[in-house]
Amino acid sequence: MLCRTIVTCIFLPGIGLAEPASDNPKFDVVDQTLIYDTDRAKASIDQEIVVEDLDVFLDLLREHDGITTVQLNSTGGSIWAGREIARVVMDFELDTRVEGECSSSCTQIFLGGASRVLARGAKLGFHQSSWSSDSIKTYYENWREDEGWDTPYDFGSWLYKDTQSEVYKGLTFMISRGVDPEFAIETIRLRNTMWFPTRSELRAAGVLVD
Numbered sequence: 001m002l003c004r005t006i007v008t009c010i011f012l013p014g015i016g017l018a019e020p021a022s023d024n025p026k027f028d029v030v031d032q033t034l035i036y037d038t039d040r041a042k043a044s045i046d047q048e049i050v051v052e053d054l055d056v057f058l059d060l061l062r063e064h065d066g067i068t069t070v071q072l073n074s075t076g077g078s079i080w081a082g083r084e085i086a087r088v089v090m091d092f093e094l095d096t097r098v099e100g101e102c103s104s105s106c107t108q109i110f111l112g113g114a115s116r117v118l119a120r121g122a123k124l125g126f127h128q129s130s131w132s133s134d135s136i137k138t139y140y141e142n143w144r145e146d147e148g149w150d151t152p153y154d155f156g157s158w159l160y161k162d163t164q165s166e167v168y169k170g171l172t173f174m175i176s177r178g179v180d181p182e183f184a185i186e187t188i189r190l191r192n193t194m195w196f197p198t199r200s201e202l203r204a205a206g207v208l209v210d
Contacts, residue, residue: 024056034060034067036085036109037100038074049077049105054084061092069095070113076104079129079166083173086112098122103194108170111177116209124202125194126187129166180205 025042028035036057041047061067070089076082082105089096089112096113103125110116110124118124140155149155167188174184183205187195202208 024053026053027056027060029060029064029067032066032068033071033097034064034069034094035071036074037072038077038106039100047075049074049081049085049109051078051081054081054088057085058088061088061094067092067094069097070109071097071099072102072106072110073098073100074102074106075125076106079105079108082106082108083169085109086173089113098124101125103127103196108173111174111179111207114209116207118199118202118208123196124207125196127194128188128190129170178206178209183207 025040026036026038026046028037034057036053038047038049038053086108089109093114094112095115095117096110097117097119098110099119099122101123102110103123104127107124107126136159140149140152143149144155147155147158149158170188171181171184174187175181183197183201189195197205197207199208
């Protein structure tokens with residue numbers, strides 16, 4: 001596994017009041033829009049995209065069959081969860097919109113949208129995936145017996161292959177969603193900070209789709 005860690009929502013006048021969509025504070029339903037805002041989680045540790053959000057997301061779509069748009073605000077979280085939520089967005093043929101920040105694994109969800117809109121003043125952030133040394137150590141110790149890694153070198157060999165597989169998945173997904181390959185490659189450039197492309201760059205690369 002490559003990376004274990006990798007929207008604030010603005011209500012527009014006239015679209016109605018939010019109704020409590022679930023017990024999870026990250027979610028709300030306003031008219032035909034499902035709002036997914038990880039900043040709303042009460043505990044800071046929960047203020048990211050997590051695996052448990054997938055079931056809540058899917059249940060809300062099934063309960064509210066009139067939803068057409070997903071509004072995002074998140075700085076990221078689980079890569080796997082982001083991909084799975086993106087898959088659901090595509091399956092329901094939903095549009096996506098960012099009203100704040102959508103970075104890291106959140107961008108995968110955004111790219112799942114048929115129409116992809118970035119509100120004025122909002123931003124999309126990309127970065128190369130990473131995995132801390134402590135997390136790598138913990139993962140190795142937890143899974144070495146199940147995976148048959150007799151030595152750290154066996155684990156290193158698996159990790160090398162898995163890293164390439166994860167990078168391939170990420171790039172092919174972006175390209176399949178109409179993103180320019182050169183832009184997709186640029187998103188995994190090694191940087192010390194998050195990369196926030198300009199609106200014109202996002203539009204030219206096919207990230208934003210009206």
